[in-house]
């Protein structure tokens with residue numbers, strides 16, 4: 198992409214004429230938050246990692262750029278709805294993840310564990326905070342140090358090294374972290390001896406990563422529980438793996454059906470990993486009917502207020518909090534949403550208020566008094582999930598909504614406008 202194209206891309210807006218009820222079918226793409234760590238895991242293998250169902254998202258392009266920067270050779274096959282990737286990390290020559298790439302995507306931190314455990318050295322720029330919170334990396338560092346790594350923070354970089362292999366260890370995370378659990382698992386796959394990780398995150402994307410690692414020859418037990426046991430191997434090998442579907446994308450379309458009083462079949466997803474959202478939607482008066490590899494969402498009634506608080510999996514996901522808040526804006530009562538994972542994940546609130554929502558924030562709690570209808574307005578997207586919550590609000594609002602800074606959406610929603618238009622939404626992207 199040339200500089201001029203990049204500027205136009207950043208200036209894109211989305212324009213929605215609200216009020217259409219959405220009906221039809223949406224097929225869910227591969228999960229961004231599973232694809233990114235599994236791509237990073239390719240650094241562990243001597244052979245090629247063949248991945249399918251990779252979503253077409255800017256975060257994926259950033260991870261590809263990062264792996265290429267380390268010396269990976271990557272073949273891409275376009276399968277229309279997804280990519281197949283063949284990643285060959287047999288000639289890694291650069292152990293530094295530079296600030297210029299890491300600043301674009303915090304998931305870059307996931308090259309730290311693989312580079313360190315396979316090559317004994319890694320230098321990764323500190324990601325820094327972002328719109329949703331400080332997002333520390335102390336747990337990543339502590340777990341790797343416990344395995345015998347020497348880590349220093351210098352000039353904004355995490356500089357990690359070890360002499361010989363990392364050592365298997367019993368390590369208890371003092372706080373649950375998806376990212377730190379992922380880095381520690383990957384590091385442990387090539388460590389000497391057995392590692393037991395306690396107080397691990399249990400997200401389905403971590404289970405997906407462990408399945409992929411097992412295909413590569415890793416020995417792992419307990420993924421999906423809070424205790425994961427890894428027996429280190431001397432090397433990992435070539436493998437093929439299909440990325441799981443994106444539960445946050447699916448959850449977003451479930452809420453899209455509800456907020457527009459529509460009827461959508463969401464296909465290609467195991468409903469069980471979205472049950473928490475399904476139960477909340479049912480409490481709000483929405484009809485939730487799971488079927489084999491999908492769920493139907495139908496709403497022809499008023500939305501009732503429902504309280505939610507975000508938690509680690511299997512609790513209500515922080516990545517669906519903003520979208521659920523948009524729905525609560527038009528409920529017929531007062532609901533309370535508490536954000537427990539990130540300290541600054543209410544950036545969508547002032548924008549929703551510009552659309553006529555009645556929301557008061559106190560600390561990490563938002564009190565939403567439902568209004569009869571939202572009204573279209575010009576709003577600004579601040580992060581990925583905040584952006585899509587504004588799209589949902591715009592679909593339900595009276596009149597026109599213009600959403601600026603939509604590049605956030607392209608990080609996590611493949612063909613968003615196409616998928617929504619196919620269900621009857623009046624939505625279009627305006628370049629520049």
Ligand code: EPU
Pocket residue numbers: 230231233303304330331332333334335336337338372373374375376377398515516538539540581582609
């Ligand atoms: N934390 C620490 N120290 C650490 C790591 C995390 O204090 O070393 C804190 C964070 O600051 C945060 C909390 O722990 O307050 C949870 O962070 P976690 O590490 O679990 O999150 P993450 O790995 O940075 C992933 C997803 C997020 C998702 C969270 C929580 C990816 C690429 N990112 O982030 O996804 O919200 O887990 O489930 O998988 C998104 O997709 O929009 C997104 C932000």
